[in-house]
Structures are given as C-alpha cells and as structure tokens.
Amino acid sequence: MLYWILIAVTVLLSVIAGLVFLKQLRWGLTTTALHDTFNWGLYIQGFFYLSALAGGILVFVSAATLFKIEAVRSLAEIGAAVSLSCLICAAGLLGADLGKPFRALKIVTGKNLASPLTWDFFMLSLCGVLNVIFLTGVIHNGGLVTTIWSILCLIAALAYVMIHTLFFLSRVGAGFRSQPFLGLDTLAQSLWGGMALVNLIALATGMKESNLAGILLILTILALIPITGSYIASLTSTGSEVDRKIIFLDTFILLILIVTQIIGPRNTFLPALASVLILVAVFMEKSHVMRQYQMNPTVPFPYSQFDEKPAYKPTAAEWMLVLGGLAACVWLSSGIIYLKTLMAGG
Numbered sequence: 297m298l299y300w301i302l303i304a305v306t307v308l309l310s311v312i313a314g315l316v317f318l319k320q321l322r323w324g325l326t327t328t329a330l331h332d333t334f335n336w337g338l339y340i341q342g343f344f345y346l347s348a349l350a351g352g353i354l355v356f357v358s359a360a361t362l363f364k365i366e367a368v369r370s371l372a373e374i375g376a377a378v379s380l381s382c383l384i385c386a387a388g389l390l391g392a393d394l395g396k397p398f399r400a401l402k403i404v405t406g407k408n409l410a411s412p413l414t415w416d417f418f419m420l421s422l423c424g425v426l427n428v429i430f431l432t433g434v435i436h437n438g439g440l441v442t443t444i445w446s447i448l449c450l451i452a453a454l455a456y457v458m459i460h461t462l463f464f465l466s467r468v469g470a471g472f473r474s475q476p477f478l479g480l481d482t483l484a485q486s487l488w489g490g491m492a493l494v495n496l497i498a499l500a501t502g503m504k505e506s507n508l509a510g511i512l513l514i515l516t517i518l519a520l521i522p523i524t525g526s527y528i529a530s531l532t533s534t535g536s537e538v539d540r541k542i543i544f545l546d547t548f549i550l551l552i553l554i555v556t557q558i559i560g561p562r563n564t565f566l567p568a569l570a571s572v573l574i575l576v577a578v579f580m581e582k583s584h585v586m587r588q589y590q591m592n593p594t595v596p597f598p599y600s601q602f603d604e605k606p607a608y609k610p611t612a613a614e615w616m617l618v619l620g621g622l623a624a625c626v627w628l629s630s631g632i633i634y635l636k637t638l639m640a641g642g
Contacts, residue, residue, distance in 0.1 A: 302626065303626070303627050303630060305623070306623035306624070306626040306627045307623075307627050309619055309620050309623035310620045310621075310623050310624045310627065311620075312616060312620060313616050313617050313619065313620020313621065313623070313624075314620065316613050316616045316617055316620070317392055317617055317620075319613070320392065320395075320613065320617075321395075321396070324395060325395050327611065327613045328610075328611055328613065328614050329608060329609055329610055329611050329614065331606065331608075333590060333591070333606055333608075334587070334590050334606075334608040335590070336393075336586055336590055337393070337608060337610060337614060338610040338614040338615065338617075338618050339389045339390070339392050339393035339614065339617065339618065340389075340390070340393050340586060341579075341582050341583050341586050341618075342386070342389040342617075342618040342621055342622075343386045343387075343389045343390045343393070344460055344582045344586070345386075345489075345578065345579050345582045346382040346383070346385050346386035346389070346621065346622075346625070347382065347383065347386040347420060347456065347457075347460070348457060348460070348482075348485055348486040348489055348490070348578065348582070349379075349382050349486070349489045349490050349493055349575075349578070350378075350379045350380075350382035350383045350386065350423065350453075350490070351379075351423070351453040351454070351456060351457045351486045351490065352453075352486040352487045352488065352489050352490015352491060352493075353375045353376075353378055353379040353382070353490040353491075353493060353494060354375075354376075354379045354423055354426070354427065354449050354452075354453040354490075355449070355450060355453050355454070355486075355487060355490065356372070356375060356490060356491060356494055357372045357375050357376050357379065357430065357449065358445070358446040358447075358449035358450050358453070359446070359450070360372045361430075361435060361442060361445070361446050362442070362443065362446035362447075362450075364438060370503065371494065371497065371498055371501075371503055372430075373430075373431070373633075373636070374497055374501070374629075374633060375494055375497065376427050376430045376431050377427075377431060377629045377632040377633045377636070378493065378497065378625065378629045379423070379427050379490075380424060380427040380428065380431070380629075380632060381624070381625045381628040381629040381632065382625055383420060383423060383424045383427070384424070384624075384628060385621040385622070385624050385625050385628070386420075386621075387400075387420070388621055388624070389617065389618065389621050392617055400417075403417045404417070412459050412462045412463060412466070413463075415455070415456075415459055416456050416459045416460070416463075419452045419453075419455045419456035419459065420456050422448070422452040423449070423452045423453055423456070426445060426448060426449050426452065429445065430445070431632065431636055433636075433639075433640065453486075454483070457482055457483055457486045458479060458482065458483065460482055461478050461479045461482045464478060464585055464586075464589045465478060465589075467589045467590065475526060475529075476529070477522035477523070477525045477526045477529070478522070478526075478585070480518075480521070480522040481519070481522035481523055481526065481581070481585075484515065484518045484519040484521075484522060485519060485578050485581055485582075487515055487518070488512075488515040488516065488518070488519045488574055488578065489574060489575060489578035491508065491511055491512055491515055492512060492570075492571040492572075492574035492575055492578075493571070493575065494508065495508040495509070495512060495567060495568075495571045496568065496571045496572070496575075499564055499567065499568050499571075508567065509553060509556045509557065509566075509567040509570070510557065512553055512567070512570060512571070512574065513550070513553040513554065513556075513557060516546065516549055516550045516553055516570075516574070517550065519546060519577075520543070520546050520547065520550060523542060523543060523546065523581070524543060527540065527543060539580070539584045541580070542577060542580050542581055542584060545573065545576070545577045545580065546577055548573070549570050549573050549574055549577065552566055552569060552570045552573070553566075553567075553570050556570065587608060
C-alpha cells in the first residue's frame, strides 16, 4: 500500500511539474530567477546532480558485472534502471534550462568536437544505451561481450563526470589553478552519491548485500579530502571560500558511518540516515560549485564587475520542475523494473 501511495505522489508531482514546464514554454525563461550573473540556475544544478548519481550507480553496476559479484546481481539490475531514469530526468532538466528543448539538437548538428558539451552529450547518451543493453538481459557475468560492456560503462561514466569539471573550470580565468581539487571532488561526489542511492535501494528492498556502509565510509573520506583541501586553499588565496556547512555535514556523515561500523552491520537505521544525508550533501555541493564559479566569470563585464552581485534565489516554478524531475526518477525506475519483469516472465 505504501509503495502505491509513493508512486501516486511522485506521478502527481511530475504532472504538476509538466504543467509548470508548459507555462515556461509559453512565457519563456522570465518565469525563472536567471539573470546575467547567474545564467545557470536550479535546472543545471539538478542536471549535474542527477547525472552524477547516474554515473556513480553505473560504475557500481559495471564493476559488479566485470568482477562477477553474483551477490549483488539483483541490486545491479535495479541500479541500472535507476541510473537510466536519472539520465532521462537530467536530460529533461537540461531541456528546461535551454528554454526550448529542441535546441539540444544543435549539439549534434553543430559537429563541434572541440566542445566539452558535445562530448558530454555523447557520453551521457552512451551511458543511456549501455543501461538499456544491460536491462535487456544480454549482459551476463563473464565473456568478452561482458568485459567490453563493463569497460565502456566505466569509460563513459567517468568521462562525463570529469567533463563536468571542465564546465566549471572554463567559467573562471584561472582555470585549474582556481580549484585544483575540483576534479577529484566531482568524481568523489558522483561515486559517493551513487553508492548512497544504491544503499537506500538495498535497504528499501530488504536485500542483505555485502557491507555497503563500509564502502560509504571509504567514499565519505574520499569526498572529504578534496573539499577540505579546497577550504584550506581558500584561506591562503583570494579565491572563493568553500562553504563550511558542506564540510560540517560531510564530517557528521563520517561520524555516523564510524558509529555504524562500531555498532555492527546489522544496524539499518544509521546507514539509511547517512545515505539520505549524503544525497543532501551532494545536492548542496552542486549548488555551491555552480554559484561559486558564476560569481567570478572568465570575462566579467567592464563595469558590472564592480557592482554588488545579486543573489540567486530559485523561483517556485524552478523548484517545482526540479522536484518533479526527482519524483519522475522514482516512478520511471519502477516502471522500467516492472517492464523488465514482464519481459522476463514472457
């Protein structure tokens, strides 16, 4: 009963988001809080967030398949469905940010192979295709085809996650020197968030998998290292300071996972709480990075650079579209899994 209530609520949120999107198509991006300083907003944050989760999950699925870990086979299949749903919803949010979704065709027809956006489109599309191939059941544990599929998954997922680093670094004049930790941070956040979502799936479906809390503990340390390094670097430079709230939240998550390891793997509440907080932390990190790199553009306007920079506060319409996108991930994943079950039964 609870499951169907969840599906009904997420479908309702998606329908409302669809109506908001239709209104935006009619009235344009004036319904958003975007302006000259912040031409990236909540839509792009949602795009980076969902695509990062999709990449982290796909790395898990491909690694589990490549190393023939039968214990997590069923979890990998659900993960592939969730990864595909995240990619689809991420593309929807990107279309909303473009104002007119069909503008995305310019990425393909433009044939600009020097653009990170072009390669991002190719890698995201490849990840979607690889997810579909896995869900058809043709990929088994072992064999040349499985090995090639797993390697392509790792290359495509890691490639577009790192390409996202280029998007941020290209927006500031100092480039890599402005944030030497950003590449590791982007990768760590993707793996961290993806595995947190996998852990929630395992807990929600009652799967007793290997020590996922232990994996989250390792990834939490990996995520803390670059963001703490960024904060230390900001104290000795004129660059933007890393949001300390993110460091505090990450440290709190680390403490929860340490306590989980002490209490024992049988505890489910603390790993679930840590996983939810990780998803919140990754969302906050995407928001902070997006805003930080727009406050110091590569080529500031001659006079406006001396003006007070306006704050960005997403409108209710933007929040509704992002929430609708997140909700769509839930029912879309369920629909894909249900369809796969029907096909297997047939």
